[in-house]
Amino acid sequence: MDATRYCSRLASHEQMPGTAEPVDVWLLLEYRPPWRAKAVSNNDLAVEIANWFSGLPDLLATEGLKARLQFIRQPELEPTQVRLLVGCADSVFEFPADGYHELLRVDVLDVVANPNGYAKRRVDEPRYFVCTNGQRDLCCARFGLPLYHALRERFGARVWQTTHLGGHRFAPNVLVLPQSTLYGRVTEADLDDFLEDTEAGLLHLPLLRGRHGYPQPAQAAEAYLLDQVGGSWSLRDVAESNNGWHVSFTCGSETARLRVEQPAEPEMILKSCADDQAKPVRAYQVESCSIRTSLQD
Template identity: 35%
Template structure:
């Protein structure tokens, strides 16, 4: 890849699908950090050593906690305090906690286990306003800055301090990426005119389907199934369906059962997962030319039945 090429442009021209590509996360730790953002900013920074060790432990415990840590900042006048958010993005547990800290060492007092469990002791920190994160970390990938900055600027114009720059959250090749919290809705290849549509949909607890990449409370195959179900039914309300069960008959095929909250109808979607090898001249990242695979989820079948029908593998 030459200096004038952008992996996001190549991916868009190649028509790589974005469905089912959102990071799977049950919680997000967001820390305001106005120092330099390096390639791996959350681990490579000037924070106190004890805080860096604490962050490292969180990052490396992802397999058991499914918690993602990011740095955030915005272009508004900085406050004397350090802003920190903890977003809970489970299907049945959605919350956004806001903290104002005098020092980064105060992060060590946060009980993330209690926050993930919804401990009422933290209820006074609950924030009623959503926030919107746009990845703009150009040191991680130049596409994040090139395509992310106009999206952040538009989001900031629309919602002010609810819009934040953030460090890498996955999907350089899908830039610009925008994450709505605490909904856990992930959008990719967002254009400036679409920012209004996404924020308005989020305010109505709806999904803006044209650029939906996935909902972070679900595993990738379920993200894809939800997308196809919304496409089939036209129902975009976030609370219209809930995950009932999944099972795999084959290595790359998963059957997903989602239930309508209004009438109990069970929607069954069979999803096929394919991994495709790409040419090394068309990488999925501007920095890593060895990364040359893409993932696709295809809908094999869809059916609906009454709640009285049983689910069988």
Template identity: 35%
Template sequence: METCSVLSRAYAEPMAGTAPTAPGWLLIEHPGPWAAKALRGSRGLDPEAGAELERRAAAAGFRATLIRTPGRTVPAPGGRRTVFLAWTAPGGSWLRRFTVGSLDELLALDYAALAGPAEPALGRPYDDPLLLVCTNGKRDRCCATAGRPLAEALAARLPGDVWEATHLGGHRFAPTAVVLPDGYVYGRLDADSAAAALDAARAGAMLLEDCRGRATWSRPAQAAELAVREEILEYGADVLQVAEPDAHGGDAWTVRVDHADGRTWTVEVTAHAEEPERPESCGKGLENPLSMRPRLVSPAL
């Protein structure tokens, strides 16, 4: 049977509005091996502590994710773990780095107080953007077969800027990656397009091609933002703000998108069940994945 990513690409499934919704990210170094439910089942981690850490982080808007340097399968010397804390809101994005000796130190943190957009004093600011490539084959084999070769190729090309990650969602768009701290998520990448996304982030920009959306926003808001960007060919990462979508039932939304220069757009977004049925992830049954279909209904004001 063909894999989920092969089928998604073959059916040209739209990617806009498929990024995970996560304004904040908590990245914890753990070389592996990784389990499908990484923080709850990976060797060397206490499952109860991992589950509690996920819960506390999520309550404050942080997505807890395990990371490792590409190809690394042994613990770091001295038992210390590198940890990154990121916030993705436009105009309030930041990235902090620190180390811990155990999950207990992370459980002691007040994540509500650390949530952005104000940047906390924890650790040190990390000024370069990071690219996280999903490579967890226990979660989905496409992330291993497509993600790991990409991460290894990029690590040789961009040492220190690339990490493997346990789960970014959207396995069928593998290889998939997120750039932090801006939070733009990309799919169907190769080494050149992934490097270009990282280069754009260094310049305060994003790439429209292969973009799934900014994790700061909900799925309808992600699609609306990308629709405006495509309309005006806007690449500046922080020039657009997206209001909370106004829902009409469970499958339609009206979304306002504001530009830093004062222009405003109204976008109608509808959820569309893609045909034919296909697995959204390898090992799952056949489904009709929902895509977000945006339509600009008013020009800039």
């Protein structure tokens, strides 16, 4: 019996909606050598390539966009090229190159600003990125690797290993693009129902951590709204007020308004297998929800 202390087992009761880091643009670079704990910032890329890749978030920040860097790989393959994937505007664009220096030609700002100009680089089917970096946290390898292999059996090259996605304690974590949605605690037993939704472009509520394009209070509000009401809602507004948030969504002529708060007393959670002590966590909680039609506004 495995007696290792895994944070994902100890935190299995923790609420997941509202735990995805807000991200506007995903930059996923294929890097096949072994990954260190903080692989994106500690690797063996040539200095010019490392500086280019690490500088992309600052470049996109000039346009008011938050970017996240990831390494990706498919260890069982031996491709002759390296690839950069850019996730933005509900799309994923793939740029293959004969070497990293060729990727320096990719104008990431233009890809984000003019996605229609890169139709030939757009990939149509969902891509799955499973966090598997055991050097960062034991749970990512222990639970992520089996899930990666199970997904690979179904979808082949559409599935990638990736570096830290945040939230070791929710492992296995899976990023789905172009949905730009993060899921946690995904197991092989969940795959049929999970993939039925994600392949159709739908959210799979039982394993949802949140849409990366939404602030975290809105992530929690959306999960609550879909669970309680159903439908297809679009985020309208998020406003911080009186130690909480007012979040509104629209669906046709209807507007949903939700009040989201965090408890005054945090729950103590072991957030990583390497942590010596539990840390305070305040989950987002929906305190009220009202729905009105446009005639009532």
